[in-house]
Amino acid sequence: MQLTETKLKGCFLIEPTVFEDKRGYFLESYNQKAFNEGVGSNVNFVQDNESYSSRGVLRGLHFQKGEFAQAKLVRVIKGKVLDVALDLRKDSTTYGEYFSVELSEENKKQLFVPRGFAHGFVVLSETALFAYKCDNFYNKSSEGGIMYNDSTLNIDWQLNPDEFIISEKDLILPSFESLSL
Template structure:
């Protein structure tokens, strides 16, 4: 696996080694020893989540606060998404900045998002199957979010506005300046 740290300290793009032939492909998507060594610290994943979405769906920006904060290792099994991580770590030189990475079933890239970040994604293909590992259990009382189209963050979701499909819950999230961080 190749680990590339993004401009946001602790947030990594991970490219697995893929072995292909006329039968298909094989790849190791996760190996704890290699992963921990690649990001420079141990992470204990305890929960896996998976979603299926149609083109235009934007999920996020979500995070967990306090003792229930979560680190995530995300990837796309089929389709294409624009995956976004926003640094919410007060005192971080990149506080309020984001990275956006295209993840797809074809490129097989993964994104590691440490605790202290908001996360979201937009589906760029007809459909997408999204999979992620979390290092902490979901806790509804610790749930937080930021409005996906907040002008302070100015995220380019790479979809025309007319195609944005947002849940009712995500459409009323607070702006970055008002978020409970």
Template sequence: MTITPTPLEGCIVITPRIFNDDRGYFFESYNTQSFNNAVGYEVNFVQDNQSFSTRGVFRGLHLQKGEHSQAKLVRVTKGEVLDVAVDLRQKSATYGQYHAVLLSEENQQQFFIPRGFAHGFIVLSDVAIFQYKCDNYYNKAAEGGLHFADPELNIDWGMPAAELLVSEKDLQLPFLKDAGDLGF
């Protein structure tokens, strides 16, 4: 696998070594030892999640606050998404900045997002199956997020806002300036 750091400290893109032949392909999608070596510390994933979405569906920008925060290892097994992490670590030099990664069934890349980040994605293909590992269990009381169209973040989602399918709950999320203490 190839590890590519991003401008946001701790966020990395993982590209697997894919073995192709006339039967198809094979690759190792996850190995605890290799992964922990790549990030430089032990991450204990405790929950796997999967979503199915259609073109234009936006999910995010979600987070778990404080002690319930989650690191995520995300990937796409069908289709293509633009995946975004926003740095919300108050003492980080990149606080309030984001990084976007195109994840697809073709490139088989994975994006690791450590604790202290908001996360979201938009589906660019007709359909997408999105999978991710979390290192902490979901806690409803600790859920939070940021509005996808926050002008301070100025995220380019790759399609006009009018074409996005956003849940009513996500439309109610605050802008960064109004989010308060997120516990990072």
């Protein structure tokens, strides 16, 4: 597996080694030793999550605060999404900047989103099966978010906004500038 740090310190794009032949393919999606060596820290994942969504479903931008902050290792098993990580670490040189990447069943890429980041994705294919590991357990009272169409961030979600399918909860998230962490 190849780990490449993105423009956001601590946020890594991961490309697994894929072995293909006439039967199909095989890949190692996670190896704790190789992963921790690659990211340069000891990350202990404790929870796996999965979501299934239709084209245009936009989930995010979400994060967990305080002692329940979560690092995530995200990937797409079926379909294609635009995945977005936003740096919320106030002491970071890339605070307020985001990184986006297409994750798909074809490219098999993964993204490691460290603690202190918001995360979201939009489904670009007909449907998508999205899976992710978290290094901390979910805690409802610690959840936070930022409006997906925040004008300060100006994220290009690659779809016409008329196609978006967004939860009521995500439609009332605060702006980046009004965020208090």
